[in-house]
Amino acid sequence: MNGLTFDIAHMLAGGLVLVSFMLLYQDRLYALLNVYALHALVLSLSVAWQAYVQDAPHLYVTAAIALVFKAGVIPIALHRIILRLGIHRDIETVVGIGMTMLAGMGLVALSMVVMLRVTPEADPLAREDLAFALSVLLLGLLVMVTRRNAIGQVVGFMALENGLVLAATGAKGMPLVVEISVAFSIVIAFVVIGIFLFRIRERFDTVDIGALDDFRGERR
């Protein structure tokens, strides 16, 4: 592999990490969804580049799935859900943005240290890719933890899944079946969560999961 292809792969994976950081500080739902669409777009670019580099045509399918579903269908569907729920004005992060960003940087550092120390003999491309993928995964989890709104948690979960796809495509020879199943699992999760959102909404007139806790009669 020559220097340029490696640099481009590196840039795209790093771009994904950067977009994950952007997810962290969005405090409006529409903006969050837009950034998520960007996240999926960068992922599909990265996967497509991997397909070109590894000369693995089936990865183009994965890239297409990412582009169509994650950058297109899901954000649009979530937009419509938000509109129907009438909650497009509000979002609140639980922890302050500064603290969240600092924690995110710590997580990226941690995943770098872990990956670089655990895989000293591995292929450098895969190694860097894995480190970035782990960062994306952890940042997605951080989004889930710092959001109180159910839609914010859905987005965090899908960002986490993007990290998994990045890791899966970074390694050579991963069969297509895995990616398809992962992609479909995420669609199903999205559908289920969407239905749940409506059910919660019907029941409690809000998608703030704090209402669930209130319903259980518990303090916070």
Add this chain to the structure above:
Amino acid sequence: MQALMIHLPLVGVLLAAAVLATAIARSASATPVVYAICAVASAAGLAAALLSLTGGLSAAPLVLPLGLPWVGAHFRIDALAAFFLVVVNLGGTAASIYGLGYGHHEDAPHRVLPFFPAFLAGMNLVVMADDAFTFLLSWEFMSLASWALVLAHHREAANARAAYIYLLMASFGTMALLLAFGLLAGPGGEYAFASIREADRAPAIAALALVLMLVGAGSKAGLAPLHVWLPLAHPAAPSHVSALMSGVMTKVAIYGFIRVVFDLLGEPAWWSSVLLLALGGATAVLGILHAMMETDLKRLLAYSTIENIGVIFAGLGLSLAFEANGMGWAAALALVAALFHVFNHSLFKSLLFFGAGAVLTATGQRDMDRLGGLIHRMPATSLAFLVGCVAISALPPFNGFVSEWMIFQAILQSPNLPGWGLKIMVPAVGGLLALAAALAAACFVRAFGVVFLGRPRSTVAEQAQEVDHFSIAAMAFLAALCLLAGILPGFVIDSLAPITQALVGGSMPDQTGDAWLSIVPIAEGRSSYNGLLVFVFIAVSAWLAAYLVHRFASRELRRGPAWDCGFPEPSPATQYTGGSFAQPIRRVFGTMVFRARETVDMPPPGSTAPARHRVEMRDLVWDWLFAPIAGAVDFAAGHLNRLQFLTIRRYLSFVFLALITLLLVLALWT
């Protein structure tokens, strides 16, 4: 013929009886049918096991396609298993016969009948198991069946508490066994006993397995300080089940210990004998002191079981000490003594529990201080109970004497041990055992004297009726066996020779050739005992004395006023009670072992209220070991309880933090 071809179908019959009992439990014929099936099956098992022990049946192993797939259930009956099958099925036969009569007084037979055959089947299976999985499964089956029997009379709060503590201790013990077998099987998961026996393992692993085995089997057998459940649970069950639990199930636990430590672990470490000796001696003394203080007849018997378990474990410890130092003949002597005591204790403890059950049936009382004078109302029960008391007090010519005498013979071999530690320790343990033996005699003089002699202390004791024929037959059967094993011990010792040959690589000298059926532990010149001659001497001299007294004095039976300290007060409350009989011993040991405090509440001057004398005793094992553990568990549970009521985001945060922590560990350690 293969021994398993007889025993496995018999276990099937017992399990079928359990199912049948569930179906017909509420009909009137259920009690005789179920107990008759159990009696027949156990008797057949006893006969087959005796045949195996004398070499009449083949010990070939058998693998059944049950349990874990591709592993199967291994069974095998070697000499050791055959001996314990004799113990289990002998106890089972006697308890079933006793149950034929005793079961009629049961007010909730549907809570006892299904579990009784299952309990017997479980004990049989434990002894037959030849791989760790089958062993543990059978062990747990046995525990749960006996737990259900302890809970048979669940409306009494004390029984429910006893069952709860028993369940806790049984699960704890099984967990220790599980870990022990896990260590023994190694990472390859070779669970068959044959491959465990062959495996090489590091000394540290073997030591850990031995300690875990001691905890697991010891807690089931009642080894101090894990004995606290035993005096609660054993008396709570119906009496014939108490007899099985005390007389037989504790022996199954000892079987498990012998099987692993003597058979599977290979060469013993020298320190394991020190551990066993110390625990055995302490258990013996602690158990019998508790028994001495107890006024509940069945709890007294349960505490006495703890003492006998201590004696048996001390014998096993001696055997390990001798084996580790290459003295096979002495190891064989100690092991035979321990196994003989296993057999003896199963006989007389079952007998005594049957007697206590008969007293309970006749009077509804277990409190000794409300009994008394029963020898006039229940002569047959009294005689059988007396035989049991004499046997458990290790008086010749009964069987208890022979096994305890052999244990002391083994202790007397300790000067031949190399190393000063054991040389000093073994006689010290011998002192403890001697103390326990003396206290046991005092304890059973007290038990028999207070319950059966003197005058009745309550109207129920005054109006007691002799129990039914089945109960008496079961007690007479065991009493006869106690005497028989006492006067003909040579046959028992010889039949144990294959076991010692296989386990410690030595055996006692052949006993059949000696004149007048005497037994010789080591050599004729050093010591020998002849139960038959002692029995003949006692019988002849007692008969002669009685004859002479009646011939030359008077034949008449006279009833006069009892000596009453000068007070012509006819109240039976002026007699010695259990508490007053135990008082001297409580004064000597009580302040140290029980923190006993005696207080006198004097009424104020001018008041006519009586002064009250009170004794407070504390169980230090409970206070120092179990109460802190229970407190710690409570504390942790109380604090962890909050985790149940968190928000979804908090739970997510916990997952997140756990992931981060694991990654940090990975980053820092590699």
